[in-house]
Amino acid sequence: MRNPYLPDIARIEKIIQETAANDVKTFRVTFVDDEVRERFSYRPGQFSEISVFGVGEAPISITSSPTQKGYLEFSVKKMGVLTTALHHSAEGDLIGIRGPYGNWFPVESMEGKNLVFIGGGIGLAPLRSLINYVLDDENRGRFNDVTIIYGARSPGDLVFKWELEKWEKRRDIDFYLTVDKGDAGWSGREGFVPTVLMEVSPSPENAVTITCGPPIMIKFVIQNLLKLGFTPAQIVTTLEMRMKCGVGKCGRCNIGSKYVCKDGPVFTYEELQRMPQEY
Amino acid sequence: MSAQSPSALTKTLREFCAGLLDEGRVDVVVGFGRGTLPLRSTPVFARNPDDASRLIFDATCENNLSVFVPKLKDKRIAVVAKGCDSRWLNQYILERQTEGERLYVIGVRCQGVIDRKKLDAYLGSRRLLEGRLEEIRGQGECGEGLEGEGAGGTGGVEGAGGVKGAEGVEGARPGPGVSVSDGHIKWHLEGNDAEGRPWAASLDFEDLLSDSCKVCVKKGPVYADVVIGENGETVKGNGETAKGPEREPSFDDVKEVEGASIEERWKAFRSEVSKCIRCYACRQACPGCYCKECFVDRSAPRWIGGSDDETDTMVFHLMRAMHLAGRCVDCGACVRACPMGVDLGLLNRKLQKDGWVLFHHIAGFEREGKPLFGTFLPDDPNDFIL
Amino acid sequence: MAALKITKMALNSVLALMSERWDVFVPSPSPAPGGPSGFRLFEPRPMPAPGKPGPSERDSSVNRQTCDEDTLWNGTGQGGQKGRDRENHLPEERLPQFLRRVLTVKPLKELFFPRSEPILGYCVDGAFGGNGDGTGVSVFMPEGVLPGKPRVVFGARPCDAASLTVLDRVFADEAYPDDFYISRRKNTIIVGLGCNVPAPTCFCPATGGDPFGTAGLDVLAYDLPALDGDGSSQGHYLMKAVTREGEALLGFLSEAHLGEGPSESDERACMALEERARKAIAAGLPADTQSLGRVLGGIFNHPYWATLHEKCLGCAACTYLCPTCHCFDISEEPDPGASRSGGESPKGGPERPRLTGVRVRNWDSCMFPIFTLHTSGHNPRPTGLERVRQRVMHKFYYFPENFGAVACVGCGRCVKYCPVNLDIREVISHIAALGGTGVAESISA
Missing domain, CATH: 2.40.30.10 (Translation factors)
Incomplete structure (x- = not known):
């Protein structure tokens, strides 16, 4: 059975x-x-x-x-x-x-490329899986530069703080941490993630960018990435949908003919552009 | 569908609604149009004078159109309203779901509407290819022994019926020989049988009549801006709402069930509930079920499970009926919408009877004040309230 | 055995014999007046003692067609009893008559993908999740979910059988095979009944079907009318095997001498029935749905959807009664009385509460707002517009794109039971017309 x-x-x-x-x-x-x-x-x-x-x-x-x-x-x-x-x-x-x-981040096609991670709030969770995969000693050599831009509404909303410290210390990562609004104990950067993205201004050349966060953040991040010269195919994101079965049968998580649970949750912006705006 | 020429009522309805839209007095007319199957109508949303040519009104117009009012975004809404539709429009105003000024009520006097499940039961393995209502004049004065006879009441004075007429006959017993129930109107049916042979039949109007129509207490609108009569005449509404039913409500069906033993009632309830597939057609067809989130859909707290478990289905039907206590106008839209033939009406009717017996209340006759269960007396003799 | 002819009067004997080896399902008399509601288990009557005649061909009081319809009706819809009980307890002798009604209300899918079915049971010791040492939680298959005895369905219509070939693509896929469905499919032999006289709501040819189509069937039966002098008052069923399983079934019946081989004139009669049915159904068909995807791909944002959905009440009559709709919900059904929070034992000591329950798969519908509602409150399909569009797109565009077939078999149930007569045939034709006017291209461009 x-x-x-x-x-x-x-x-x-x-x-x-x-x-x-x-x-x-x-x-x-x-x-x-x-x-x-x-x-x-x-x-x-x-x-x-x-x-x-x-x-x-x-x-x-x-x-x-x-x-x-x-x-x-x-x-x-x-x-x-x-x-x-x-x-x-x-x-x-x-x-x-x-x-x-579901599917996964296109790890193989990312080899030899510069990786730009852009996360907001709890949206860092799926990115973290790939970040730690890339940063693993056995894998690090297969990827080029790694840039991480991560932000949250407030210092208290940042997740994985225990790990962010480790990333900050690593010399093989460009790490940018930001909050929308700091508090008394915050001495770091303030500013929205899409704005910080423009400040960092990563080059699209030989690069792939992976982003996840609140829908409004993703919207502006994508706009800004396009301004920076990234093509839709270079922008990878991961979607959320109401799901039940997880195996493409129960019928509720489709966007057009794609099922987020089976064909996603990882999509390039190029793929999303071909799908109906229903997510 | 037969290429019958439109009735006088339908002709006037189209002209009148085209005028309303043309003059910009309303933004949409919610009415009925001819459906795609014999003896079926379908809701029509007319937004320009041309659309109005699709409108009809006859005994196939089975939906309670008021259900669309809370969903529509149009500023001024005209509704083609049978008695029961108009009572829910009143109820919406009473329950503050819409404003009276937003509505333009085009009252039509209704003789009752079809219950398609009865038609299906009659058809059996026969296929229906054509159906229409035929008026057979001069055939006897009065039918005999048919249930709900004489329900029409003011049939002979259709034109003056509706708003004013209704008040005039409040409480009056209907006269003989003028209602549709006397067999003057027949359903004419044609089709082929399971072997492809043609057949035709003529059924009494009562035979396919929806059960709720048989006990209808107000066939004309309780409130209307205009009433279109059977002969196509229009009568302007007087801006008042009818004071009450035009005949004493009959609850024989409820009394019959009340007379049964508790075991028998339980068995009957279980049997009804066992048919339910929880498609919620009843809920969706009901103008009273406008909750933004129905209790069955709530996840925290979760009131009932999602399976076809018998007790869950029972709870759904009981709660639904209780939510409609003092509000249900007995339009029967839920019963007619149910694809499974669940006799939903009986629970509602029982509560209606209680409302009538205890408070002399029937829903849909007031536009102002408080709903029946929106009131309580601090000195209520029953101490359970506080 | 490739073909077998039985008299209709022998149907009960045939079904009774099959019941010895299979669970036999037949269209069920309706719980409501109006038609069979679904499929039910056939319960054979005790066979008459030897020498005692069973219901005979000559006993025509219940057999004559026209009178039968009227006697059925006279007990329904009329008077105090409303004929409910009478319909519920129709004698099995009337089965051939019932089979002539075109469709059950509930579709055949219910025997393979029930309205509700437990997909797992669980038992949890401890207040929350186990005993704290990695034990105390077990998940298991609930008992009695899968059919033990092999099954035969007698009297399914070709559209319903074809719907199973649609559902197969979803539930019997390679990546995540669903054995709840698959095991029922594998142990069920389906004897279909061709449609001599299609209903006015039927449109199977527009979806690639046929009133005598064999997709999904193991045996196709022809309802041969009684002919003068053939000695039957009701006529015959001529059963033709479609699959090897079907052949075996007919072989089994043949061994019991329950029928005979068809004659040449029977074959001609079958052909005549097919031709007549095809001719009858051809009138009033909507546009062919199999090429609709080309248009739908370009009209996602067309204003048509805004007008289309307006009369939709948002109930699930269309989707629940659709033989191809397969969306479901998974819901947790803890046993009543089981408490998550635990409690004090009567003796005053801490009790180790135990939680048991089942997880149930239920039919669900894309017509419900909650179907796609995110926990955050965001809903990708917030109004009827998106939901009706989803239903049409899924059937005629998304499903064909994913599986190479339309998710509609033209049974017409949604046409018949929609409370507001939102007729999918009309929708199909409207959409086809949009394609014809070049709207599709301009919208997508």
Whole structure:
């Protein structure tokens, strides 16, 4: 019996509070079954359906990198019923995971190129999987320059602060951290991500840019990237949609004939331009 | 559909609505047009005088058109309104879902509308290729023994009916020989049978009549800016709303069920609910179901599950009926919309009976004041309220 | 056995015999007056004792066509009882008569993709998620979901059978095969019944179908009318095998001497039925839907959609009753009484609560606003305009693009049951006309 809806059981090993408002938490989980742990292989950009039994399921992008062996990480913003239940869980609790689902960032075609990551808020979560994949010692040499522009509304809304510090220290990354509005303790950059993008002004030559964040940010980021000379094919983003099955059957996440759960969530802007404006 | 020439009512309706649109007195006329199948109509949204030529009105006009009012963005809306449609328009105003000034009510006197499921039941394996209403004049004075006889009441004075006439006959018993129920109007049906042989039949008007129409208490509009009569005459409304039903409501169907044992009622309810597929056609067809988010769709808290579980479906129907208590005008649009033949009307009718018996209230006759369950008395003898 | 002819009076015996080996499903008398509501399990009556005659050909009180329709009707829609019970308990002898009604209200898909079905069960110990040591949560297949006994469907219409070939593309894909659906497909033999006289709502030829089409069928039966002197008062079914499974079924029946091989004149009668049906249905067909995608690709932003959706009430009658619509929701159904938060045990000590429940797949509809509503409140298809457009686009543009077939079999259920007569045939023709006027090109340009 092949039951595509049957999740595997995973244990929450660690819960990290990400934001000051405590509305984003990162969950590090491991599959209870060793065999599943071996079998579950994924690529940066893919997502999983996470189950909280008695509550339901939700699609969450995998924020860990496949280079981080033995566990998965998911960063979850408290939004609806499922994510709230997940936020109420404790280390040691068991959840269900099925997947990985969807396509992934075009890692192979990014080799030898300059990579520009542009993230906003919790939108860094799917990018982080690819960033850590690229920064992994075994992979770093296959990619050229890495630029990361990351921002959030306020310092308290920045996620993965524990990792941002490491990135800031690395010499092989151009890292730009910004907030829309700082607070008393903030000595860093202030400004919207699209504005910072123009200040950094990365060259489109031999470059690919990967962006994820709130829809309004993505809109202006894309506008600015086009101004900088990036072609639509050089702009990669990842979409969110209401999903249920994760396997292209239940019918709700399509944009035109593309299913975000199966044909996405990763699309180039060139692909999006060919799709109806219905997302 | 037969190439019948339009009735006098339809002709006037088209001319009148074309005028309304031409003069810019309204932005849209919500009415009925001829449907794509025999004995079917379809809602029409006329926004220019030419569109008005598609309008019709007859006994196939089964939807309660008031349901579209809250959804429309047009500034001034004219609605072709049967008695029940006009009662929901009143109810919308009472419940502050729209303003009276926004509406232009084109009242039409209705003799009742078709229940397509009854037609299907009659047809069985026969295919219907053509259907129409035929008036057979001079055939006896009065039908005998038919349920709901004499419901028409003011049939002979159609022109003056509607707004003014209705008030004039309030509470009066209908006279004989003038209503449609006496067999003067027949459904003429033609088609072929399962072997391709042609057949034709003529059925009494009552045979295919929607159940709610059989117990209708007000066939003309309760409020109208204009009433178009059966012979095509127009009568200007007097800006008042009818004081109440034109006949004593009958709740024989409810009494019959009330007389049954609790086990029997439970069995009957289960049997009805078992047909439901939760497509929510009833909810969507009902003008009263305008909640932005229906309780069945809520995820926090989740009131009922999404499966076809019997208890969930029961809760849906009970809650739906309770939400309509004191509001349902018994237009029957929900029953007619249901593809599965669930007898939704009975729960609503029971609550309607309670409203009538306890408070002498029937929904849709007021434009001002408070809805029945929008009021309570601080000195109510029942202490459960507070 | 390639073909077998049985008398209609023998249908009950045939179905009873099949019931010994298969679960047999037949179109069900309606719970409401008006037609069969769906497919139901055939319950064979005890066979008459040897020597005692069963219902005989000569016992024509229930067999004569015209009188039968009227006796059926006289119990429906009229009077206090409304004939409900009577319709529900139609004697099986009337089955051939019922089969002549064109379609069940609920489509055949229900036997393969039910309105609701559990897709997994779970059991959770502990207040939240397990015992804290990696144990205490189990997920499992709920019992009784998959059919044990192989099944036969008798009397499905060709459009309904064709719809399964549409659903196959979704549920039996290579990437994520869905065994709930696939296992039912594999263990079901479908005996179809050709449509002698299509309904006024039928338009299967516009979707590539045919009143006697065999797609999705294992056996196609012809309803041969009674002929003078052929000794039957109701006529015959001539069953022709389409697949090997169908051949085996007919072989099984033939071994029981429940029929005979067809004659040449029977073959001619079948041809005549096919021709007559095709001729009848050809009148009033909408434009061919198979080339509609070319137009739809260019009219996403056409003003047509704004006028089209206006009368749509936003119910799911069209989608739930559509044999090809397959959208679903997955919902959590915890057992009643199970508590997530736990509680105190009666003895006062901490209780280890246990949560059990099932996860259920339910039909869902693109007509509902909540279908695409994001948790954030954003809705990519916020109004009826987007939702009606989605339904049309999905059937005639997106699905063909993804799977090479239109997701419509022309059964006409949505035409018949739409509460506001939003007739898809009209929509199809309107769209085809938009293509003809060159609008498609200008919009997409």
